[in-house]
Amino acid sequence: MRGPVRFLDTRPLRGSRLFRDLWIGSSASQLGTQMATVAVLAQVWDLTGSPVGTGAIGLATGLPMVLFGLLGGTLADTVDRRTVVWAATAGQLLAAAGLCAQALADNRSVPLLLALVALGAACGALGAPARRTFPVRLLPADQVAAGLALTNVSFQAAMLAGPALAGLIIARWGFPAAYAAQAVTVAVSMLTVIRLPAMRPEGTDAAGTGRRPRRGGWRIILRRPTLWGSMATDLSATLLAMPIALFPLINEIRFGGDPQTLGLFLSAVAVGGITAGLLSGTVTRRRRAGLVQLTAAGVWGLALAGFGLAGSLWSALGCLAVAGAADTVSVITRSALVQVETPDAYRGRVSSVEHVIGVAGPELGNFRGGLLASATSAPFSLVVGGLSATLAVIAVAAVNTPLRAYRTPSPAPDAAPEPPAPGPADAATAAG
Structure with a gap:
């Protein structure tokens, strides 16, 4: 294999349409999240002028991520994982819309702003465990690491581009535009999740019932x-x-x-x-x-x-x-x-x-x-x-x-690159 493909393993994008769509949606969402992070930081600073206020953002983000992340793991082993991620992404979209609305209304309440941040973090954490299981269900075993590498590349790119893009948007159109951009990217991510096949955990049926491990x-x-x-x-x-x-x-x-x-x-x-x-x-x-x-x-x-x-x-x-x-x-x-x-x-x-x-x-x-x-x-x-x-x-x-x-593990010789319904x-x- 020659050229850049040897360095950046693009087999998951070339071999799986479902993974490719998911990657596009996740990349868009990551970019929107970085833009919203800068907007929230700047808005809280404008409202408080205090490092304690900006430090509270970490508390509003971190606690829901831990608590709802554990709950999301239980849900991901109980019901259709695609449904969990879709519902969680819908909650993130609602939080992004709320952030946009409060900015348009010239909100001066920091607790309201942090509550919306906490809602978005909780929804993201609720869907995170189920979302993490998608690559291994969509890709052969020997391409899972490559798929995660591609996701990491898009995350790093969002970290580089997102804050700068947010700064430009806020300077030109204000906070509502930055939050609206996040809402658009989350909507794109939700659409790509809808197109996935059912992702029920092993041992459950279409209704989400059946024998499940207790450990x-x-x-x-x-x-x-x-x-x-x-x-x-x-x-x-x-x-x-x-x-x-x-x-x-x-x-x-x-x-x-x-x-x-x-x-x-x-x-x-x-x-x-x-x-x-x-x-x-x-x-x-x-x-x-x-x-x-x-x-x-x-x-x-x-x-x-x-x-x-x-x-x-x-x-x-x-x-x-x-x-x-x-x-x-x-x-x-x-x-x-x-x-x-x-x-x-x-x-x-x-x-x-x-x-x-x-x-x-x-x-x-x-x-x-x-x-x-x-x-x-x-x-x-x-x-x-x-x-x-x-x-x-x-x-x-x-x-x-x-x-x-x-x-x-090596993939089975007759393994299909993209199973229609994992x-x-x-x-x-x-x-x-």
């Missing part, structure tokens, strides 16, 4: 070394080495507190991530997913320790770009491994646990980094955190042989 997601994870090892690797990396909260301190200490430099820190991480995504075909074709994730997580920790030691701006940005690339590779391989290794009947609940770890790990990691930095210094916190994360990943690798040796047979194949 929760945590019990399945703890019984499978590949699952708990993969999630422990991710949690070690984010809990011990998350750097975002320390960016302002590092910028103040070493680079004069220039706000443009602070923006470059964030951009460097995103640039590294999107570059890794564009080159992801070099890793998604490798079957040793466990070893790839462990290596990437270790590189993440070392790169952030290097950022803590960096004396020049270019070396600091280079370390952050490497960290962003390593994070993308780790996320892609972990997500694919978790979906392929989890029996279909449990995918919703296991995905909800993965979702909670993905939400809580970085936030707790930022909190840990800030506490250590306040007691010592930001560079010390970064170096100790990065090295600790790498050592923790090495420890997971040392005790978890199944994760080190894990290989992505069902229990697809789950059996995906579970390997």
Whole structure:
């Protein structure tokens, strides 16, 4: 295979119309979410002029994501997953319309604004576990990682383009236009979900009834070394080495507190991530997913320790770009491994646990980094955190042989690239 396709594995887009449509809808929604995030931040700042007010946005977003993410996992293993995602996306559309309406009405109530933000976050979290199960039902096992890589590329692109586009829209047409743009993108996403076939969990019938497993997601994870090892690797990396909260301190200490430099820190991480995504075909074709994730997580920790030691701006940005690339590779391989290794009947609940770890790990990691930095210094916190994360990943690798040796299952020779109505047979194949 020649040309860019060798680097960015586009087989899922070329081989599955359903996945292609889903990817387009998800990409649009991600772009709208980034625009709305900037609009909410700017509007709350305009209303309060207080960092406490803008900090409340995180609370209004984070709590619903954790609570409703766990509920969404149970729903995803009980009823048609397409229905769950469709209903959740409809709720997000309602929240986006509410945000647009309050902006048009020149709302001055911060609690109302945050309530609408919380509604959108809750609906998104409710559908997240079910949505995570779609690629493994629509794609052959050896293309799941490639499909997740494509989704990650669109997410990184939205992170780069969304805030800038939101700034232009807000400056020209105001907050209502930014929220209206989000509503349009969510509507596009909902239309692509409607076109999917039924996605009932294994063991249920068309009415959503039937024999269902009683064990929760945590019990399945703890019984499978590949699952708990993969999630422990991710949690070690984010809990011990998350750097975002320390960016302002590092910028103040070493680079004069220039706000443009602070923006470059964030951009460097995103640039590294999107570059890794564009080159992801070099890793998604490798079957040793466990070893790839462990290596990437270790590189993440070392790169952030290097950022803590960096004396020049270019070396600091280079370390952050490497960290962003390593994070993308780790996320892609972990997500694919978790979906392929989890029996279909449990995918919703296991995905909800993965979702909670993905939400809580970085936030707790930022909190840990800030506490250590306040007691010592930001560079010390970064170096100790990065090295600790790498050592923790090495420890997971040392005790978890199944994760080190894990290989992505090969597809069956007669596997169809796009089953018309995925069902229990697809789950059996995906579970390997």
